[in-house]
Amino acid sequence: MNTSPNIFDLVQKGFRVTVGAAATLVETIKDPQKRDVTITEFRTELENRTAxxxxKGEMTEAEARKFLENVFQKDSSKAAGDREVSTSAVEVKDAELEKEIQVLTEQITMLKTELETLRKESSAE
Incomplete structure (x- = not known):
């Protein structure tokens, strides 16, 4: 037995929803009292949804803030000297590659210096 709706059932349901919505709209337009009730219900529903x-947005914001604070606390609790880094040197014979490595090494050094400066500034605040 196939329990998932087939394409015909989906199209039929879509058609019925459209016809029902159109009929409700026509009834609402013709009857001023029903129109007022429908508008009031819509506003109430919108206010409820907005609240x-x-x-939910407030809770999500708080969770995101807590997550970021935890991430930054873990990162700031480890000073740069506390991490162990192992490297191995390989002789480079290509001049262009050697120059590129030198440029990248200088960029890393500048980034490290900038990171230290930013950490000092943020801890001073």
Whole structure:
């Protein structure tokens, strides 16, 4: 037995939803009292949804903030000298590659210096 809806059922349901929505719209337009009730219900539903989404957004923001604080705390608790880095040297014979390695090494040194400066500035605040 196939329990998943087939394409015909989906199209039929879509058609019925469209016809039902159109009929409700026509009834609402013709009857001023029903129109007022429908608009009031819509506004109430919108206010409820807005409050719900705002609350969910607030919780998500708090969770994200807590996550980022934990990440930065872990990172700042480890000083640069506390990490162990192992390297191995390989002789480079290509002049262009050697120059590129030299440039990258200088960039790494500059980034390390900038990172230290930023850490000192943030800890001074």
């Amino acid at each position: 719900e989404w705002s609350e």
